[in-house]
Amino acid sequence: MTLFTVSVALDGDRHYDILIGSGLLAQAGERLKALGGNSVAIVTDSNVADHHLDTVVQSCKAAGLNGHSIVVPAGEKSKSFAHLEQLCADLLEARIERGDLIVALGGGVIGDLTGFAAAILRRGVRCVQMPTSLLAQVDSSVGGKTGINTAFGKNLIGAFHQPSLVLADTDSLDTLPSREFRAGYAEVAKYGLINDTAFFAWLEHNHGAVFAGGEERRQAVRTSCAAKAAIVMRDEKESGERALLNLGHTFGHALEASVWYDGGRLVHGEGVAIGICLAFRFSAALGLCAAGDAERVERHFKAVGLPTRIQDIPGEVSSPEQLLVLMAQDKKVTQGQFNFILAHGIGQSFIARDVAVSKVEEFLQQELQEAV
């Protein structure tokens, strides 16, 4: 079975590996042991615990590590101050010290919450990400962004805290609900749309195999991790290019906020899928991108079963004004100007720093009128 390694090298001699392959969770203990430290706190959620916690715990035990398990409730609501405080208390109770390791075993919520707790516990404890969802494997576990949500928006409180190791066990994707896998796929396609036309074309031909599992799936995860790592290495703290990774996210976050983060109506990857389609149609409306490219993006997302329009979200639709307010509170705003990721075409995304609010409003009105 193939084992892929993507290395992330950062300034100040910081570097870590992302391992992608089958059966990695069963090797967790020996790989943690190799990093040093006596104690390991394994943080997971109630869903993931059923599938994978025992595998990791047994592996730690076999490696002679002193392991503690902490289970937090599943769901986006755990990315809150209240759960952060509880998790920090649990980690202190477990006497996790500066030289120890904190493991985030789960999807994006667990990775973001646990990574943030590791960043602030005793002013910084090492963290190992063991992403079990597609979204976490190709996006949130890589690059060091951690955080929680507030009433003002998603991820507005957080830290940059690079992991010491990422273990992406692709077997864990087999136990994912299909809706969750599909949502994560939006982030995979995103890498093609940002700057890799060939990868997008490959996905257009191979998405069936990627959804079915096996070598194509591992290949897609590897290509995605490598794409993200390359950008993070060039711009760790998002002073420039890293903002490209937010393609579809300004619209997407506003849509998530507009349904109060109700995962029954919209999960993050679905918001990103709609957001990416909106970003391409907005680019086309501004005359920056061929209308055919926007249609091609939408066609691919439809082919895999992802939503592509605001109207695809079940329930009441927000007004353009509401969405604008939510977008303005998003942290991709500098000095009151909209910071947007737009595209000149597939694989040709770019950062637009001075998008007029009136243009966005006009576009959203048009989008929502088409609903009627």
Added chain:
Amino acid sequence: MTLFTVSVALDGDRHYDILIGSGLLAQAGERLKALGGNSVAIVTDSNVADHHLDTVVQSCKAAGLNGHSIVVPAGEKSKSFAHLEQLCADLLEARIERGDLIVALGGGVIGDLTGFAAAILRRGVRCVQMPTSLLAQVDSSVGGKTGINTAFGKNLIGAFHQPSLVLADTDSLDTLPSREFRAGYAEVAKYGLINDTAFFAWLEHNHGAVFAGGEERRQAVRTSCAAKAAIVMRDEKESGERALLNLGHTFGHALEASVWYDGGRLVHGEGVAIGICLAFRFSAALGLCAAGDAERVERHFKAVGLPTRIQDIPGEVSSPEQLLVLMAQDKKVTQGQFNFILAHGIGQSFIARDVAVSKVEEFLQQELQEAV
């Protein structure tokens, strides 16, 4: 009037100035303006607001800055998750963005809480420290340590977040309650005891003038800031030498915890004063330091009116066992070993990494028996 500048140069081209002098708060606006950014959030507490908030607000207004004032309750209890969450919400409400500035105007509590909020708001916003207490001017505002307390101990949750500027207006020390000034003085004397015998001797002769105010006081603040900056520049994240700054703090934090952080019984600087005396007497008991040096330290602290013995704390005295448990939860513990700052003499402190728990217990028993 003398204006002192201490420059702190850190790796990755990061550097900032600490300005020490008279009338600096009235110049706050122009100095903030020079850093760039449109909006400034000034965070202070209810006590400090009465004395200094208007000066800073007017100065910002005169400089054409968009200023927001946020007042948090005075006292150590504000270094909590609940107040951190509220402060973050207030900063988001004020629409503080990544390029803006957050000002911490106040003592150590305000500096630690505000600096931490700045570290995690939108994953990092610049912070300017305007310390108004002696403790904050000579210690907590310099070096980037920020954080809050938990039920498990002080400062166990936090971040390293270097300020972009420190303005230490020595006039603000005139409005300090004398007990608070005296407590801060323990941290001043600490710098002499760590590695500057001449400074300690200077303090023995000039402490009267330092307490009275004027040039000697500014000189003492400058020497203290320069001493701290020198250590922080060599070891920003406390992987080694920076631990020397914890002289007296392992005992001190345990004593503060033992009175449940009741400032009526013991404030931080008083805990440090007793802690430093204990560290010197413990060093003498272990045969590492001349008993005469420990006596000289105690004599000086008594001369300025600081407590020097556990029994000087009003109310019920903790048992050696209780203090040991509290010390073990302190973050200056590595792999279960006590990490202690001990001394070979005045100005000759060192990091002792393998102090046996039994030796500490024996020493504390002896200290507390002398009470009876």
